[in-house]
Amino acid sequence: MEIKTIKKDVSTAVSQMRVSGAEAVIHCLLAEGVDTLYGYPGGAIMPVYDELYKFSDQLNHVLTRHEQGAIHAAQGYARVSGRVGVAMATSGPGATNLVTGLADAQIDSTPLVCITGQVARHLLGSDAFQETDIVGISMPVTKWNYQITKASEIPEIIAKAFYIARSGRPGPVLIDITKNAQFEEFDFEYSKCTGVRSYTPVPRTDKTQLELAAEAINKAKKPFIVWGQGILLGKAEAELKALVEKTGIPAAWTIMGASALPSDHPLNVGMVGMHGNYAPNVLTNQCDVLIALGMRFDDRVTGDLNTYAKQAKVLHFEIDPAEINKNVKADVPVLGDVKESIQGLLPLLNEKKHEAWHETFKEGYAKEFEEVIRHDLFPEKDGLTMGEVINGINKASENKAVMVSDVGQHQMITCRYARFAQSHSNITSGGLGTMGFALPAAIGAKMGAPEREVVAIVGDGGYQMTIQELGTIFQLGLPVKIVVLNNEFLGMVRQWQQLFFEKRYASTHMVNPDFVTIAKGYHIPAERVSKREDLDAAIERMIKSDTAYFLEVVVEKEDNVFPMIPSGASVDEIRLK
Amino acid sequence: MEETKTYTISIYTENSVGLLNRISGIFVKRHINIESINVSESEIDHVMRFIIVVHTTETWVKNIVGQIEKQIDVIRAYYHGDEEIIYLQTGLFKIASHLLFDERQIQNIIKESHAQIVTVSREFFVITKSGRKEEIEALYEALKPFGIMQFVRTGRVSVSKAEMEISSLLKAFIH
Numbered sequence: 001m002e003i004k005t006i007k008k009d010v011s012t013a014v015s016q017m018r019v020s021g022a023e024a025v026i027h028c029l030l031a032e033g034v035d036t037l038y039g040y041p042g043g044a045i046m047p048v049y050d051e052l053y054k055f056s057d058q059l060n061h062v063l064t065r066h067e068q069g070a071i072h073a074a075q076g077y078a079r080v081s082g083r084v085g086v087a088m089a090t091s092g093p094g095a096t097n098l099v100t101g102l103a104d105a106q107i108d109s110t111p112l113v114c115i116t117g118q119v120a121r122h123l124l125g126s127d128a129f130q131e132t133d134i135v136g137i138s139m140p141v142t143k144w145n146y147q148i149t150k151a152s153e154i155p156e157i158i159a160k161a162f163y164i165a166r167s168g169r170p171g172p173v174l175i176d177i178t179k180n181a182q183f184e185e186f187d188f189e190y191s192k193c194t195g196v197r198s199y200t201p202v203p204r205t206d207k208t209q210l211e212l213a214a215e216a217i218n219k220a221k222k223p224f225i226v227w228g229q230g231i232l233l234g235k236a237e238a239e240l241k242a243l244v245e246k247t248g249i250p251a252a253w254t255i256m257g258a259s260a261l262p263s264d265h266p267l268n269v270g271m272v273g274m275h276g277n278y279a280p281n282v283l284t285n286q287c288d289v290l291i292a293l294g295m296r297f298d299d300r301v302t303g304d305l306n307t308y309a310k311q312a313k314v315l316h317f318e319i320d321p322a323e324i325n326k327n328v329k330a331d332v333p334v335l336g337d338v339k340e341s342i343q344g345l346l347p348l349l350n351e352k353k354h355e356a357w358h359e360t361f362k363e364g365y366a367k368e369f370e371e372v373i374r375h376d377l378f379p380e381k382d383g384l385t386m387g388e389v390i391n392g393i394n395k396a397s398e399n400k401a402v403m404v405s406d407v408g409q410h411q412m413i414t415c416r417y418a419r420f421a422q423s424h425s426n427i428t429s430g431g432l433g434t435m436g437f438a439l440p441a442a443i444g445a446k447m448g449a450p451e452r453e454v455v456a457i458v459g460d461g462g463y464q465m466t467i468q469e470l471g472t473i474f475q476l477g478l479p480v481k482i483v484v485l486n487n488e489f490l491g492m493v494r495q496w497q498q499l500f501f502e503k504r505y506a507s508t509h510m511v512n513p514d515f516v517t518i519a520k521g522y523h524i525p526a527e528r529v530s531k532r533e534d535l536d537a538a539i540e541r542m543i544k545s546d547t548a549y550f551l552e553v554v555v556e557k558e559d560n561v562f563p564m565i566p567s568g569a570s571v572d573e574i575r576l577k
Numbered sequence: 578m579e580e581t582k583t584y585t586i587s588i589y590t591e592n593s594v595g596l597l598n599r600i601s602g603i604f605v606k607r608h609i610n611i612e613s614i615n616v617s618e619s620e621i622d623h624v625m626r627f628i629i630v631v632h633t634t635e636t637w638v639k640n641i642v643g644q645i646e647k648q649i650d651v652i653r654a655y656y657h658g659d660e661e662i663i664y665l666q667t668g669l670f671k672i673a674s675h676l677l678f679d680e681r682q683i684q685n686i687i688k689e690s691h692a693q694i695v696t697v698s699r700e701f702f703v704i705t706k707s708g709r710k711e712e713i714e715a716l717y718e719a720l721k722p723f724g725i726m727q728f729v730r731t732g733r734v735s736v737s738k739a740e741m742e743i744s745s746l747l748k749a750f751i752h
Contacts, residue, residue, distance in 0.1 A: 135595060140602045144649040147594075164649055197747060198591050198652040322643030325636075 016189050021151030022047035022182040025115065026055045028158035031190045034086050036060045036077060036447055038070035042090025043130060045117030047182035062443070062476065065468035067094050069440035071101025072466070075110050076444030079427045080402055080452075082235070084111045084165050085444065091117045092130030095176070096137065100434055102172045103141040107431030108256060109233060111170035113161045120180040121149045135176050143171030151184035156193075163193035168201025169320045170233060203321055205336030205344065212332045213315045214348035216289050222357045223249045224287035224312075226272055226280070226301075229256035229430075230294010230319060230338045237261065237423045239342035240293065246346060248353040250361050252280035254295050256430040259420035263399070269361040273301045274565045275412040278372075278574055279364025281565060284309050285572040286360075292316045294338045297327040298431065307570035317341050371576040372562050377417065383556030384532060386413040386485050392536050393455055393483070394419045396543040401453040401481075402427060402445050406438035406462035409491035412561045414457045424449070436465030442480045443472055453481070453543065460486040460512050470522040473548050481542050482524075484515055484552045487559065495560045519550035526550035579634040583612070584656045585664060585735050586642060588627040589619060589743050591650040600627065600651075603644050609633055613666070613732035621744060624652065630733045653746060657737055664735035668706050668713035670720060671727035674699060680723050690716045701726060 019027065025048050029037065039061060041049040052061045064070040067089040074085030085105075089098055095116040105112045119128040135147045144164045146157050154177070161173040217223055231240050237260050244251045244267045251261060252272045261268050270277030272284065281303075284290065290312040295301070302308040305327060316323075316330035317338050324333040334341050376387030390413055393401060399419040405411040405428040420426060427445055429437040442456035463484050473480050490508040497505050519526035525547060529538045535553065542549040563574045590596055597616065604611055612630040619626035631638065638656045646654045674697065676683055687694070692706040706716050713730055 136598060139595065139599050140606070145595075196649060199649045320647065322640070322647045324643075326640055326643070 016187050018185055019188045020047065020051075020182065021154050021177065021184050021186070022051045024151060024154045024186070024188045025158065025177070025182070026051045026059065027188060028155055028190060029086065030055075030058060031192070032084070032158070032162045034059065034084070036062065037086035037088055038062045038064055038073040038077075038444065039088030040064060040067050040070055040090070040094060042094045042117065044091035044119055044179050045088060045094070045115075045182075047179065048088070048115070048117070048177075061088075062447070062472065064440060064443075065471045066466065067097035068100055068436065069443075069466055069469045069472060071098045071112070071114065072104070072434075072437050072440035073444035073472075074112055074114075075101060075105055075437075076404060076427055076441030077448035078110050078112060078444070079441070080424050080445040081448035082232075082424065083448070084113055084162055087112065087114045089114070089116050090130065091119055091134070092132045094130075095134035096132060098174070099138060099141060100432075102138055102174065104429050104432040104434045104437065105172035106141045106143065108429065109170050109229060110172065111165040112172040113158070113165050114172060114174045116174065116176045117182070118147065118176045118178045121178045122180070124149075124178065134174065138174045141172070142174050145174040145176070147176040147178070148181050149178045151181045151186045154181065155188060155190045159190065159193040160196060164196065164199065168199075202319060202337050203335040205334065205341050207344070209332055209334045210341065210344050211348060213291075213334050214345055216313050216315060216332060217247060217249075217291065218350045220289035222287045223247070223289040223291060223354065224280075224283060225249050225251035225291045225293060226254065226284070226295060227251060227257045227260060227293040228254040228295025230317070231257055231260040232423060234294060234319070234338040236294070236339035236342055239339050239346070241265070242346060243342050243349075246351055247349055248355075248358070249291070250280075250354070250358050252277070254298070254301050254430075255415050255426070255428060257295060258415055258426035259423050262421055263419040267358070270365070271415060272571075274303070275416065275561050275563065277365065277416070278368035278563050278576065279361040281563070281571045281574045282364060283360060285311065285570070287312050289313045289315065292318075292328075293342070294318065296323045299327070302327060303565045303569055303571045303573070307572075368563065368576065376413070381556070383559070384530070384535065384553060385559060386410050386555050387417050388532075389483065389485060389535065389539070389553050389555070390414055390417040390457070392539040393543070395536075396539045397453050397455070401425070401455045402449060404428070404438050404442040404445050404454060404456045406458040407433045407435045408459045408462065409487075409495065409559070409561050410457055410459045410485040412492075435462035438462060439466050439482065440469045440472070442482070443469060443476070443478060446478050446480045455481040455483060457483050457485065459491060460484055460488060460510055460515075461490045463515070467518070470519060470524060474522040474524060478548060479546055480548050481545070482519075482548070482550045483542070484550070485555050486512065486515070486552055487555050487557045488512060489557060491559075492561070494558070498558070498560070500566075515552045516550070524548045524550050526552070528552040528554065530554035579636055581632055581634050583630060583632050583659055584635075584638045585659070585662055585733060586627070586629040586631065586638065586645070586654060586656045587735070587737065587741070588629070588645055588654045589621070589652040589741075590625045590627065591652065592623055592625050593650045596648070596650050599648050600629075600645055603641055604631070607637065607641065609637070609641070615732035615734050617734070619743075621747065624743070624747070628732065628734055653741070653743055655737065655741060657735070661739065662735040662737050664709075664733050665707050666710055666713060666731050666733050668716065668728065668730040669695070670704050670706070670716070670725055671701050672704070672720065672723070672725060674702050676723050677702060683720070683723055686716070686719045690719070692716060
């Protein structure tokens, strides 16, 4: 299977020429190095689509089956590649269908530029056909947004959009372009945006703070690192590795930070948070210095804030000043770019080993292995577990796959058990928890990293939220691997109902269609597995396939994800059963 | 529980459409009622200044100011307690003209309150009073028994006692 690649040597210096606003949009995208965008045409964006047709040899537009699919695909592309994802939609419903993806990208700091068509300027505010105030609607879920009403604004605003989306703490930007502005002609000239006076993307790092942090780390007896997505966004994987290796500090990760340090690194002690590993959660409340790197102390990470790491000195390395003291009070805030901060910190640190302290993490893991992991990965019961499926994928892909998970039990199991050998390998909707994310995000991930194996792991619930994107996969001939872990339940909600609502399974049982037949309807090779002895071979067939492949695994219906920090409980009240 | 207090938030911004919506959204998210809001030009050309008064805890006002400041078009945001600023509001009162002659007491009230007469016509006259909210409220209460045709009060405007380094911040920006 060949994936369409676009030549990259597009000239960025487009000298002055007379073009329509619609054509200007294309030149802007090319000048920003865009090779792929995802979208869905419609009335108010048609002039731009007409230009996309003319420039189809330079810009690959992917027609998804729904605008939500387009924006999630753009997110997957951005998350795997670190580049800005681009999505396009028409006005009205086209634009509102982007909103979930915008909110998802906003909370997970994903760089996106979304372009929407809008009714002509003279119709604004008149409740015209397919008019909606998308700028107003998207304000709380965008890093920045803007409505262009005349063509001459296009170059400057799009340049600014890309600059804002990718700089500092990244995020989604929406640009709404009225139809008249797409038709108008003007003298086009493009220069990249290099700064916005009211916006400081990266705050300056205070050297004194670095020295204070270094002093605390050097003195610490039980230091503990928790890193987040900031390490990936800041391209600081090597610095993180150097830091843990020089100081011997055990390091754990949030879901968004997964894969920044290989899973088999001896100092990688696992995942924190509600369904994270036992030791890093419990020991958060025993460490003496907590070093938070590019993470924001989400409530799913901290549990009850009143009992979170109260004994520890908290060092918070963060690019966004609004995150400092938002949830957890930082004793030493270190603002700035995390890569530069760690580089500045390293020479100030003493080489150390914390073997006894590290040992307590290993003991915690052993306890968790006996009580939870063994049963998840090597079950003795009849029903298949989600964990053994993920373990099978690890084996078949040699830990090299990009795992794109949806939301729910299978997501937690994927994040817990997937083994990562390289960075940018775990793509999931962390902050917003958007069911339906995985299938379209996997499309973008595969196109953003065509050389890598991309496996979408989806529950039977989330799968049916964006199942239509199978059409996109088929049309593109994209070799995305799709695994549906089918327990005929909205599993995570059912788990909560079992634990906290006395097994009143309100609206969580699903009567599902024949997923294999549906995949085959899209001409995607498909099979279903329900027996342990068939699992490994099926996974092997899927991974070996050089086309898209669908695998449904019938897993045990009423399995639960443990460990678990019940909502509102303290991290050290984590339950193993 | 942390004590709540009145805080005045000063925000210097670019003059861009929709920014008010972005800023007010931050208060909505936390379910904080805006006591008063005023938007005007500032001492710097083309830079707007918002003055927003809220009643909340210092922790929250800090968080809110951080989240306001990270909006792209916001240049800088500050918060102050009442003791750190000079502030006032203005009230306008429209009153029937005949009362001025029928109710001699009104003339005394106007004099004592240091209110100013803005305009007088055959039918009505308008007085204005600037000062603290309580002073304007006191005038309102004093005039109320005689009948007020219309009353309106502006949002708080304020200047800080300490310097706010906006100009130097903008000068430092090299495009």
